[in-house]
Amino acid sequence: MTKSETLTRWDHAHLWHPFTPLADWESEPPLIIERGEGVYLFDIEGRRYLDGVSSLWCNVHGHRHPRLDAALKAQIDRMAHSTLLGVSHPTAIELARKLAELAPEGLTRVFFSDDGATAVEVALKMAFQYWRQKPDPEPKRTRFMALGNAYHGDTLGDVSVGGVDRFHAMFGPLLFPALRAPSPHPYRSESDDCGAASLAEAERLLEAHPGEVAAIVIEPLVQGAAGMIVHPKGYLRGLRELSRRHRVLLIADEVAVGFGRTGTMFACEQEGVSPDFLCLAKGLTGGYLPLAATLTTEDIYKAFRGTATEGKTFYHGHTYGGNPLGAAVALANLEVFDEERTLERLQPKIAHLAGRLEEFRTRPHVGDVRQSGMIAGVELVADKATKESYPWAEQVGARVCRKARERGVLIRPLGDVLVIMPPLSITREQLDELLDVMLTCLREVTEVAS
């Protein structure tokens, strides 16, 4: 047997893939990626693929970036891991300081964990505990408000605030009920001003539950897993104002949108918003290692400051939280943003992407094209006039992505929304390669009779 055949057998015999329909998976040979270089990935047969979704939204400066590789190697020569439970280490300290410096005003305290899900889970539990032990406790504030279509990770707290039925409905009996404001979705909303309508409903919910809400949790600017829903301008700021008026905390889940994806280091910056919690993961290590951070304010931190006997401790932690290898590569990731002027050099690419997306808009089965910085979603519909979706059974989005793979481009759809989210380091020519292949494949699937 060849190496490829052996690995295929073993994969099919033992590996359980996340978010993957298993029968479909087993029905064909797996794509086995072995190596990366810049924006490209290579499979075990040596075939090259453009990494069009940044290896699930996390790669920033490309694969095998020399600065990031060197930082990792230097750290491993010192120490691979030591805990943050009652002990500290230099890389975590330096990274915490750097994040506090970069983050929106007031976010001075950094709690490390290891994934996006844990970053949000930490924020939810901190917010809950905060109200119980702040100077004038408000223990009735036990509820959370979130948006329709929200995705905040796969642990049960995050699933409770999540609103994507296909992922979350199954676990209903295990969840705490969240208050749900409608997702401000310009393409799918019936309202002319879906941002105002969503804010009005959020306000109504807060008024209907006075003193009960601990926090509002939001994906700033773009709801990722929902299908790259780009919120109307001003929505985030409006929600922030609402949270202040009702004295409710705001949790900004920037796990997907943080680290330059929307064109600024953090999405919140674009609306001048400083949340009470900022959740970071995916791009934090440039897409190298699992590391996450939950940033919060002095006010929140103070409510937890106490001695062992005062009972104010946050009894939550993850064994590898703040892992030195992850922290070292995260520091290098942030340095590369400076050294390579990543955000500045991103702006013309964002403009170029916007221009080229116009070609997608004209296609007969493209219902909507939405973009925020280097993130875009192309929604395929059966009927452009009525916005009617394709039947789920047709798997149109997945079929387009399958064809793209045959042409050397790796993308992963969200239902029938094609996602464009390449590493920020992508060149204009590589971006054209990605878009050309996508356009060809979407025409083959949706315009040529099969």
Ligand SMILES: *Cc1c(COP(=O)(O)O)cnc(C)c1O
């Ligand atoms: C991916 C994602 C998460 C979960 O992150 P994991 O690292 O997969 O646990 C949480 N929130 C948002 C907005 C995400 O996109």
